[in-house]
Amino acid sequence: MRLSIDKEQFLKALNTASKAIASKSADPLLANLKLDLNEKGLEVTGTNKEITIQCLVPYRIGDKEIIRSAGLGAALINAKLLTEVVRRMGGTELSLEVIDDSIAKIDDGRSSSFKLNCVRAEAFTDIDLEPSGVILTLPCAEFAELVDQSAFAASTKEQRPVLTALNLEAGDGVLVATATDSARLARKSIPVDSDVRFRCNVPARTLSDVTHLFEGAERVTIAVSDASILFLFENTIVCSRLISGEYPVTKAIIPQTFNYYLEVNAQELLAAMSRASLLSAERDYVVKLSMNEEEVQVSARSEQTGSALESIQTFQFTGERLEVSFNSVFVVDAIKALKSEDVRICFQAEMKPFVVLDPKDDSVIQLITPMRTY
Amino acid sequence: MRLSIDKEQFLKALNTASKAIASKSADPLLANLKLDLNEKGLEVTGTNKEITIQCLVPYRIGDKEIIRSAGLGAALINAKLLTEVVRRMGGTELSLEVIDDSIAKIDDGRSSSFKLNCVRAEAFTDIDLEPSGVILTLPCAEFAELVDQSAFAASTKEQRPVLTALNLEAGDGVLVATATDSARLARKSIPVDSDVRFRCNVPARTLSDVTHLFEGAERVTIAVSDASILFLFENTIVCSRLISGEYPVTKAIIPQTFNYYLEVNAQELLAAMSRASLLSAERDYVVKLSMNEEEVQVSARSEQTGSALESIQTFQFTGERLEVSFNSVFVVDAIKALKSEDVRICFQAEMKPFVVLDPKDDSVIQLITPMRTY
Numbered sequence A, B: 001m002r003l004s005i006d007k008e009q010f011l012k013a014l015n016t017a018s019k020a021i022a023s024k025s026a027d028p029l030l031a032n033l034k035l036d037l038n039e040k041g042l043e044v045t046g047t048n049k050e051i052t053i054q055c056l057v058p059y060r061i062g063d064k065e066i067i068r069s070a071g072l073g074a075a076l077i078n079a080k081l082l083t084e085v086v087r088r089m090g091g092t093e094l095s096l097e098v099i100d101d102s103i104a105k106i107d108d109g110r111s112s113s114f115k116l117n118c119v120r121a122e123a124f125t126d127i128d129l130e131p132s133g134v135i136l137t138l139p140c141a142e143f144a145e146l147v148d149q150s151a152f153a154a155s156t157k158e159q160r161p162v163l164t165a166l167n168l169e170a171g172d173g174v175l176v177a178t179a180t181d182s183a184r185l186a187r188k189s190i191p192v193d194s195d196v197r198f199r200c201n202v203p204a205r206t207l208s209d210v211t212h213l214f215e216g217a218e219r220v221t222i223a224v225s226d227a228s229i230l231f232l233f234e235n236t237i238v239c240s241r242l243i244s245g246e247y248p249v250t251k252a253i254i255p256q257t258f259n260y261y262l263e264v265n266a267q268e269l270l271a272a273m274s275r276a277s278l279l280s281a282e283r284d285y286v287v288k289l290s291m292n293e294e295e296v297q298v299s300a301r302s303e304q305t306g307s308a309l310e311s312i313q314t315f316q317f318t319g320e321r322l323e324v325s326f327n328s329v330f331v332v333d334a335i336k337a338l339k340s341e342d343v344r345i346c347f348q349a350e351m352k353p354f355v356v357l358d359p360k361d362d363s364v365i366q367l368i369t370p371m372r373t374y
Helices: A007-018 A077-089 A138-149 A204-212 A266-283 A326-338 B006-017 B079-088 B140-148 B204-212 B265-282 B328-338
Strands: A002-006 A032-037 A041-047 A051-058 A069-073 A074-076 A093-100 A103-107 A113-120 A136-139 A166-169 A173-180 A184-193 A198-203 A221-222 A229-232 A236-241 A261-264 A286-291 A296-302 A306-311 A316-317 A322-327 A342-347 A356-357 A362-369 B002-007 B032-038 B041-047 B049-058 B067-071 B073-078 B094-099 B104-108 B112-118 B134-138 B166-169 B174-180 B185-191 B197-205 B219-224 B228-233 B236-241 B260-265 B284-292 B296-302 B306-311 B315-318 B322-327 B343-349 B354-358 B362-366
Touching: A002 A007, A007 A032, A007 A041, A007 A093, A007 B260, A032 A077, A074 A077, A077 A103, A077 A113, A077 A184, A077 B073, A077 B265, A113 B265, A136 A138, A138 A173, A138 A184, A138 A204, A138 A221, A138 B228, A173 A306, A184 A326, A184 B204, A198 A204, A198 A236, A204 A236, A229 B354, A261 A266, A266 A286, A266 A296, A266 A306, A266 A342, A266 B079, A266 B112, A306 B079, A306 B094, A322 A326, A326 A356, A326 A362, B002 B006, B006 B041, B006 B049, B006 B079, B006 B094, B032 B067, B032 B079, B032 B104, B073 B079, B079 B104, B112 B265, B140 B185, B140 B219, B166 B204, B185 B328, B197 B204, B197 B236, B204 B236, B260 B265, B260 B284, B265 B284, B265 B296, B265 B306, B265 B328, B265 B343, B322 B328, B328 B354, B328 B362
Parallel strands: none
Antiparallel strands: A002 A069, A002 A093, A032 A041, A032 A074, A041 A051, A051 A236, A074 A113, A093 A103, A103 A113, A113 B306, A136 A221, A166 A173, A166 A198, A173 A184, A184 A362, A221 A229, A229 A236, A261 A316, A261 A342, A286 A296, A286 A322, A296 A306, A306 B112, A342 A356, A356 A362, B002 B067, B002 B094, B032 B041, B032 B073, B041 B049, B049 B236, B073 B112, B094 B104, B104 B112, B134 B219, B166 B174, B166 B197, B174 B185, B185 B362, B219 B228, B228 B236, B260 B315, B260 B343, B284 B296, B284 B322, B296 B306, B343 B354, B354 B362
């Protein structure tokens, strides 16, 4: 492999593919990026076996020559070292040459010359990045919103692996994303073509990583097969394993009828809860919402620290007097995910799950289980 | 104690005094700030026994009323909780009332009302903040530069406590600051009144903390007594314990004559060393400087990662051919502390300590011990 390459485009690909590299791995080979110069361009691939990211640096972008090749080939080079070396090098064009499959020589053509130890490309397990199975294409912004409004509610604990996933279910023209850690649930729907039909469990953290890579990309193609899911956008391919196991049936647990409705400015409620919950940090940030038609208050209390009382100024409450206590982190997460000016909270009873909604958008629903009052 | 207070000034004092609070302390009382409303204003004091910071919020600043008092008094309130509550409260004025020496009621006069548990002020060990001993006054900017250019070279290891100090020595119209971790040394001098004479060892980290608090302050008054040093600026007093023990005599180890001189652009040398040292991260970031009158190169090498070679473009070297290896972190720190466009490095021999200087400023000197070449 021998080439000269535009530094900026090279660094961008290194940074993106490096996002798949684990900071520590039992397999030292996985600390490497695979660089493969072929007829398409320079493919830069990183993997941690859970997730694989491949970026293609093409020979040309528009009129601009990005790569001049003097010999195809491939090699594995330490991801962190290569990225740092390239990042700190001066100039706009670098030359890269792999010698004897063991040394990668990088040169800025001026004052810096590096020889990095490298490994034969064949040592890397090949990961299949060809799209297969069910294939659909969506606007990146829509898919990113689907993930943003739901994935945060997935569990971060590994006891029940399936709950660390975002459950994706497509059929009848709708793609529904569901995440739950069993104390809360978030669900978001977006329209898709009516012939698209699949079910899968994707690691929730992976999906957040994927949507952060979208940047300026317009559309993402998603390919769902039995054991993996592929995301293709611009010059990037991300492959993630799926989580096996049946996702819990959650449809029945979302209540349909309510006895109490609170409508309130999102920012005011967030500020009141974030202040009050300072007093209950050691008790899961539990706060109590006390509501009647005249008055809505947020309160918190602890033996150790003291007590807080917040009066909400602008609200509309429908129903009898009600007090509900909950982990305020869950409600804060839910309200932030809605990104709406006002929120509607619908209650059945003091100890029954309640839902947090954007009154102007019925595609997303946040469900939260209350906690016992102190 | 009962008062209303300008929120912004109150928060500023809480933030400053909180810098003395340790994140974890064996003595739970030290997690508190002492609030003392007396005839001068509201004194906010935090301490970790090593360092004490007191901020005074005065009754008036210019024409503006900052505090309205309805009763003097004092109390201890948890620093982190109080600061966070005040920070997140709305409005511009807060009211604070201590009830029965056990509850501090904080109110924004609109919607938020907090009751924080508190402790009698008498539980706090009183720390003497009255200036005594040798007293001098300096421009803040000058003292901050003295600390910036020297304190970084102090040891961070506790084996020899006296080496964690910045040694201050005043006499004959000069204040000299010296720090050394025994592999490197930094020394900076500034002029002072000729009758000022003292010697003391101040924890180096404390001094960096102090200079970061200067902000807009013009002049700092320093009072050095037997066991402590006081810094007074604007409405703030910082008291630090001194480190006992004799500071090593360092004057003799700074060489006066040299055989080789390298003059080079600071940014170019920094960039070359920071790139090359990527290759020797696991070997103390050691790099080698190879110099003759035609060529100056920075190189690094490791079995594990590979090798780097950097050519310096703009330089002037006087002397025979010379190769010197060193921990590049030390040289990077030294060059950054000089803050000069060009640096002069003066060598005696391959394995003798060398000095890094600003050719235009002889008030500061950086001494570094080389390492054995690979």
